[in-house]
């Protein structure tokens with residue numbers, strides 16, 4: 001299910017992007033993820049407690065599918081024996097060699113300055129806005145009672 005906005009605008013890197021409706025909000029529950037293809041790009045959408053984030057589904061190291069990885073948190077301790085996990089589920093660990101990426105930013109932990117996964121803007125929008133525009137229904141029946149997730153790509 002992909003619905004696309006006809007108008008194009010410039011993205012973060014100056015390229016033309018458009019908005020593509022990829023799922024209903026209820027299709028990707030908290031803690032879940034889903035791979036969608038937008039403009040021939042595989043993008044994995046993550047739901048972190050109701051916030052949606054999109055990363056290119058390709059590890060910058062050797063191109064493994066990040067959607068096959070494990071979501072993990074960040075362990076901290078003020079003193080020995082007081083370890084606790086924060087930001088639980090907000091990092092994706094590559095299934096091949098274990099490099100980890102922050103789902104919110106795409107940054108790696110091994111080399112945050114230079115290694116990152118391409119991030120896509122993902123937002124939720126009520127169906128009533130889709131009906132009014134600027135989106136155009138192509139193959140999807142849009143209900144004004146539901147919320148949808150769109151990706152800018």
Ligand code: FES
Pocket residue numbers: 059060061062063064094095096097098099
């Ligand atoms: S392919 Fe992802 S860490 Fe190697």
